Amino acid sequence: MIAYYFNYVSLVSIPANMAMALGVPIVFADGLVSLAVAPIPVIRDCVGCMGAAVTRLMLAVVNYLGSLRYSSISVASPGALALLGYYIILAAALSYGRDRVAEG
Numbered sequence: 001m002i003a004y005y006f007n008y009v010s011l012v013s014i015p016a017n018m019a020m021a022l023g024v025p026i027v028f029a030d031g032l033v034s035l036a037v038a039p040i041p042v043i044r045d046c047v048g049c050m051g052a053a054v055t056r057l058m059l060a061v062v063n064y065l066g067s068l069r070y071s072s073i074s075v076a077s078p079g080a081l082a083l084l085g086y087y088i089i090l091a092a093a094l095s096y097g098r099d100r101v102a103e104g
Contacts (some may be wrong), residue, residue: 005077016062019058023054040104
């Protein structure tokens with residue numbers, strides 16, 4: 001849909017989302033720990049700095065990936081048949097992945 005409306009395809013969206021997915025649980029846990037250690041001045045500052053550092057690292061990775069020369073490419077708007085084919089392939093891949101997880 002993005003290619004259809006904006007005529008751009010991001011080549012780094014998967015690695016950028018993986019960087020975010022790896023960092024979000026750490027930041028979430030840091031937030032929970034921050035609630036417990038809020039009354040303790042030195043510890044709360046250390047915990048807050050760790051959460052901020054992870055967040056800055058995640059943003060730095062995303063900014064770096066987005067600044068690469070071919071991070072996104074210009075494409076012509078795909079037709080309806082191409083969009084339908086994409087979603088059929090996506091549904092098949094998700095079904096295959098779900099079946100593999102259910103077996104294991």
